[in-house]
Amino acid sequence: MLLSMHRFACDERDEARISMALIELRDIRKIYDLGEVQVEALRGVSLDIHQGEHLALVGPSGSGKSTLMNMVGCLDRPTSGSYRLADEEVGNLTADRRARIRNRRIGFVFQNFNLLARTSALENVELPLLYAASVSARERRRRAIAMLERVGLGDRLGHHPGQLSGGQQQRVAIARALINEPSLLMGDEPTGNLDSRTSREVIELFQRLNEDNGITVILVTHDPEIARNAKRIIALRDGVIVQDTPDIDLAWSSLHSQEQEVEP
Amino acid sequence: MLTFRVAIRALAKNKMRAGLTILGVVIGIAAVTTMVSIGQSASQMVQSQFEMLGTNVIVVRPASRRSGGVQIAGMPSLTARDVEAIRTECPSVMAATAMVRAGGQVIYGNTNWSPSEMWGVGPDYLTVRNWPLRHGGFFTERDVSSAAKVCVIGQTLVRELFQTSDPLGQTIRIANIPFEVIGVLEPKGVNLFGQEQDNIVLMPYTTVRKRLQGSEFDHVHLAMVSARSMQQMSDAQNEITHLLLERHRIHPGEPADFEVQNTDEFARVLGMITGTMTMLLASIAGISLIVGGVGIMNIMLVSVTERTREIGIRMAVGARPKDILRQFLIEAVLLSCIGGLIGFALGVAASTGLTMLINTLSSGSEWQVVISVPAGIIAFLFAAAVGIFFGYYPARRASRLDPIESLRYE
Numbered sequence: 249m250l251l252s253m254h255r256f257a258c259d260e261r262d263e264a265r266i267s268m269a270l271i272e273l274r275d276i277r278k279i280y281d282l283g284e285v286q287v288e289a290l291r292g293v294s295l296d297i298h299q300g301e302h303l304a305l306v307g308p309s310g311s312g313k314s315t316l317m318n319m320v321g322c323l324d325r326p327t328s329g330s331y332r333l334a335d336e337e338v339g340n341l342t343a344d345r346r347a348r349i350r351n352r353r354i355g356f357v358f359q360n361f362n363l364l365a366r367t368s369a370l371e372n373v374e375l376p377l378l379y380a381a382s383v384s385a386r387e388r389r390r391r392a393i394a395m396l397e398r399v400g401l402g403d404r405l406g407h408h409p410g411q412l413s414g415g416q417q418q419r420v421a422i423a424r425a426l427i428n429e430p431s432l433l434m435g436d437e438p439t440g441n442l443d444s445r446t447s448r449e450v451i452e453l454f455q456r457l458n459e460d461n462g463i464t465v466i467l468v469t470h471d472p473e474i475a476r477n478a479k480r481i482i483a484l485r486d487g488v489i490v491q492d493t494p495d496i497d498l499a500w501s502s503l504h505s506q507e508q509e510v511e512p
Numbered sequence: 513m514l515t516f517r518v519a520i521r522a523l524a525k526n527k528m529r530a531g532l533t534i535l536g537v538v539i540g541i542a543a544v545t546t547m548v549s550i551g552q553s554a555s556q557m558v559q560s561q562f563e564m565l566g567t568n569v570i571v572v573r574p575a576s577r578r579s580g581g582v583q584i585a586g587m588p589s590l591t592a593r594d595v596e597a598i599r600t601e602c603p604s605v606m607a608a609t610a611m612v613r614a615g616g617q618v619i620y621g622n623t624n625w626s627p628s629e630m631w632g633v634g635p636d637y638l639t640v641r642n643w644p645l646r647h648g649g650f651f652t653e654r655d656v657s658s659a660a661k662v663c664v665i666g667q668t669l670v671r672e673l674f675q676t677s678d679p680l681g682q683t684i685r686i687a688n689i690p691f692e693v694i695g696v697l698e699p700k701g702v703n704l705f706g707q708e709q710d711n712i713v714l715m716p717y718t719t720v721r722k723r724l725q726g727s728e729f730d731h732v733h734l735a736m737v738s739a740r741s742m743q744q745m746s747d748a749q750n751e752i753t754h755l756l757l758e759r760h761r762i763h764p765g766e767p768a769d770f771e772v773q774n775t776d777e778f779a780r781v782l783g784m785i786t787g788t789m790t791m792l793l794a795s796i797a798g799i800s801l802i803v804g805g806v807g808i809m810n811i812m813l814v815s816v817t818e819r820t821r822e823i824g825i826r827m828a829v830g831a832r833p834k835d836i837l838r839q840f841l842i843e844a845v846l847l848s849c850i851g852g853l854i855g856f857a858l859g860v861a862a863s864t865g866l867t868m869l870i871n872t873l874s875s876g877s878e879w880q881v882v883i884s885v886p887a888g889i890i891a892f893l894f895a896a897a898v899g900i901f902f903g904y905y906p907a908r909r910a911s912r913l914d915p916i917e918s919l920r921y922e
Contacts, residue, residue, distance in 0.1 A: 323827075380830065
């Protein structure tokens with residue numbers, strides 16, 4: 249524990265020297281006002297993520313990992329604290345500005361794919377470009393086809409989600425997430441609805457994107473096998489980071505040990 | 513432009529629902545279009561009826577004179593010489609005819625017939641009434657001064673008395689006096705009040721006075737005057753009024769013993785009535801348009817709920833709230849505009865059908881189908897306005913959805 253903290257501190261210093269952090273979270277808090285009770289989903293999370301990192305966000309349900317992911321993905325705003333993305337404060341932006349940032353910098357991949365039903369793979373992949381300024385229809389189409397070919401679906405352009413397998417649907421979703429060339433790719437349990445073989449394919453795709461293209465990848469997962477592929481694991485519990493380590497076993501045991509501490 | 517295409521695609525994905533949604537607007541616009549069209553046909557009908565009455569017609573009739581608050585009825589004050597003076601002395605007057613009412617049976621061979629109208633008139637009558645002859649000729653000044661026993665008959669008499677034989681030159685008897693038929697009028701159909709106009713016999717007014725009524729007075733029941741043009745109607749009216757006041761030696765301040773009526777005023781009043789009726793009907797039809805708008809709002813609200821996830825997805829990939837607002841608003845406006853176009857087409861078809869039905873049911877009258885382009889444009893704009901008005905609330909609701917919750921929505 250002590251050792252890992254030490255190493256984290258070293259890493260931070262080393263990388264700060266090399267490049268500025270892509271994501272800087274400082275004392276992020278999120279309180280949901282449910283009327284009679286207030287739920288504090290995040291209680292002071294500070295985290296730096298650099299360009300090109302491959303991160304897994306793990307933790308039991310209710311740990312705040314989804315909240316953190318929505319925050320980082322600019323889908324949500326923190327109640328307090330500072331969030332700098334590519335050196336720009338984005339924690340308190342309007343809905344319009346956050347939409348812009350999601351459109352340009354962030355790609356999302358969801359557990360249930362979240363493709364538009366009764367809409368072809370091609371149109372689904374084109375979707376983010378519709379909301380990006382000044383991309384011609386021809387250019388949209390060209391880029392969407394290229395992206396679908398890249399994820400191995402060049403022969404499925406006109407297929408609707410209902411006509412595609414789960415793995416294929418998720419690859420369409422990945423193509424959609426990548427179409428705007430984001431610097432950050434976020435996956436919320438991206439393999440949760442896939443069988444193990446397809447899961448592996450999807451995870452390998454994420455890995456390739458991270459290693460070959462330098463895209464920062466953040467995955468939320470509860471599956472240690474998926475998390476194992478990440479180079480850095482952030483373990484959350486009760487809205488705080490309890491472990492930040494490249495070692496999945498360490499992360500898991502820390503979650504586990506805390507469970508034992510809490511439960512006796 | 514882009515959102516426009518997005519909206520079209522979204523609508524195309526659920527054609528059945530889109531069709532049902534626009535039904536209300538279709539019916540509303542069709543109803544408004546039909547009502548306005550029928551109303552305008554009616555006004556036009558009124559207009560053409562007045563044209564049938566004659567061109568730029570002014571009617572002069574004797575009025576009951578009042579003396580010390582007592583109404584002296586039945587004092588005829590208008591004479592054939594007055595009419596002649598109007599004809600020759602008023603510069604704005606093109607033609608004028610005296611008119612004397614008569615009645616009785618017409619006998620030809622062993623058939624008899626009661627014409628609904630029997631008038632003694634002057635040679636200008638046809639000009640004033642703008643009524644051409646089908647066959648033969650009309651009586652002249654000479655016929656008038658000699659009280660000739662000649663007559664001109666309408667189509668109904670031709671049909672009832674002569675069937676297929678040629679009436680020209682035949683002799684008919686009225687009150688046992690033989691009259692030669694010298695002309696046959698063109699058919700004119702029914703008038704504004706549903707009266708048949710072809711059941712008519714015309715004779716020189718002198719003939720009616722002297723031979724049928726045995727009177728030596730030259731009082732007439734009324735005079736019909738035609739102005740030279742529409743613009744000269746009021747001039748003519750003034751000239752006639754002044755002339756008659758002078759001729760009848762009526763001092764300023766005294767009530768006149770005649771009335772000068774402009775049929776145009778009557779036409780205007782009737783036009784106003786039909787216009788009001790049209791507005792009323794269109795307003796009632798407009799209510800159905802509002803109901804149609806509420807239908808659109810209803811379906812759009814359902815659609816927003818149903819497509820919550822789609823909205824969430826769009827927002828996640830970078831759609832701003834205003835993009836979502838615009839998409840749903842355009843969908844609503846597109847729906848109502850398509851509905852408006854279909855409704856207008858249906859309305860045109862319906863009013864054509866109705867006009868044809870009216871023409872078949874009331875034989876004789878000829879209603880014209882009036883499709884006004886401005887009405888179509890207004891209907892279309894109104895449909896678009898309905899779309900904006902009733903689409904705004906659902907669209908705003910869609911744009912205010914929270915992306916996270918929308919993505920979780922099942």
